[in-house]
Amino acid sequence: AQTVTQSQPEMSVQEAETVTLSCTYDTSESNYYLFWYKQPPSRQMILVIRQEAYKQQNATENRFSVNFQKAAKSFSLKISDSQLGDTAMYFCAFMDSNYQLIWGAGTKLIIKP
Amino acid sequence: GAGVSQSPSNKVTEKGKDVELRCDPISGHTALYWYRQSLGQGLEFLIYFQGNSAPDKSGLPSDRFSAERTGGSVSTLTIQRTQQEDSAVYLCASSLKNPPDTQYFGPGTRLTVL
Numbered sequence: 001a002q003t004v005t006q007s008q009p010e011m012s013v014q015e016a017e018t019v020t021l022s023c024t025y026d027t028s029e030s031n032y033y034l035f036w037y038k039q040p041p042s043r044q045m046i047l048v049i050r051q052e053a054y055k056q057q058n059a060t061e062n063r064f065s066v067n068f069q070k071a072a073k074s075f076s077l078k079i080s081d082s083q084l085g086d087t088a089m090y091f092c093a094f095m096d097s098n099y100q101l102i103w104g105a106g107t108k109l110i111i112k113p
Numbered sequence: 114g115a116g117v118s119q120s121p122s123n124k125v126t127e128k129g130k131d132v133e134l135r136c137d138p139i140s141g142h143t144a145l146y147w148y149r150q151s152l153g154q155g156l157e158f159l160i161y162f163q164g165n166s167a168p169d170k171s172g173l174p175s176d177r178f179s180a181e182r183t184g185g186s187v188s189t190l191t192i193q194r195t196q197q198e199d200s201a202v203y204l205c206a207s208s209l210k211n212p213p214d215t216q217y218f219g220p221g222t223r224l225t226v227l
Contacts, residue, residue, distance in 0.1 A: 004155075033213045045156075045204060045218035091155055095213050100172070101148075103155030 002027045004094050006104035013082055014112050020067075021077045021107050023092030033095040034068070034075045039106075040088040048090070051075065079109075087111045115139065117219035119205050125225045126195055134190045134222045138207030145188050146206040146216060147180055156204060162188065195226045 004025045013019045025034070036048040051059045051068050058066050063083075067076045079086055092104040118137045126132050138145050147159040158172040162182045173179070177195075182188040192199055202223050206216040 037218075043202060043204075043221045043223075045206070047215055047217070050215065093156075098169075099213060100158050100161070100169075101146075101156070101216070103157075105155050106153075 002094060002096055002102050004092055004102050004104040006092055006107050008107045010108040012110040012112060015082060015084060017082055018078065018080050019082055019109065021090050021109065023075045023104055025073050025075065025094045027094065027096065029097055035093040036077045037091045037093060038088045039091060049077065082111045084111050084113060117205055117207050117217055119219040119222050121222060122220065123223045125227065127227050128197060129194055131191065131193045132195055132224065134203050136188045136205030136219060138186065139217055142207035142209050144208040144210065144214070145182055147190050148204045148206065150202040150204055197226050200224055200226045
């Protein structure tokens with residue numbers, strides 16, 4: 001069975017610092033998609049960044065970037081110059097060949113002023 | 114434009130009652146998904162609709178759960194004879210086309226079964 005593991009239940013950093021959230025997954029497939037979603041207290045699940053497994057280049061969206069290591073099955077999210085509005089739950093998700101999203105348990109990120 | 118909307122925002126019901134949760138996807142989106150999020154957990158896939166095709170019901174946890182999508186737009190998730198373990202946030206998402214197109218989520222319905 002395919003699984004997604006987020007080993008950090010909670011993290012806390014000072015505003016403007018850089019933080020990295022870890023995610024590992026287990027699959028035997030070669031083509032798949034990986035996502036990071038953010039869920040603030042409003043409950044709205046918001047896409048942060050997306051990576052296609054066939055692309056070697058790491059995805060980047062403004063202050064958000066990923067370190068995708070396909071062989072290690074690792075997909076970490078780096079947030080640079082963190083802001084108070086980044087405080088949220090962050091979920092890593094894997095999309096398999098059946099196009100179902102398989103989710104990690106989430107990491108609670110707190111940005112302190 | 115308008116995002117995915119869900120109603121009600123919160124629902125409290127008594128054990129054994131039936132509940133209906135509604136999802137309005139983004140206009141023009143052909144795919145619609147339902148997920149369940151238990152407290153402090155990740156999301157659990159429930160069901161997926163794509164156009165006029167038969168839905169993928171593989172994630173529904175029991176036959177008490179059902180969903181329909183009328184006219185390729187609005188969807189209703191029905192839970193019959195609710196149990197306390199059904200308490201969770203139910204999230205709906207839609208995407209423009211087939212997967213792996215990006216899914217856009219609604220704010221969810223928090224269901225509490227007493």
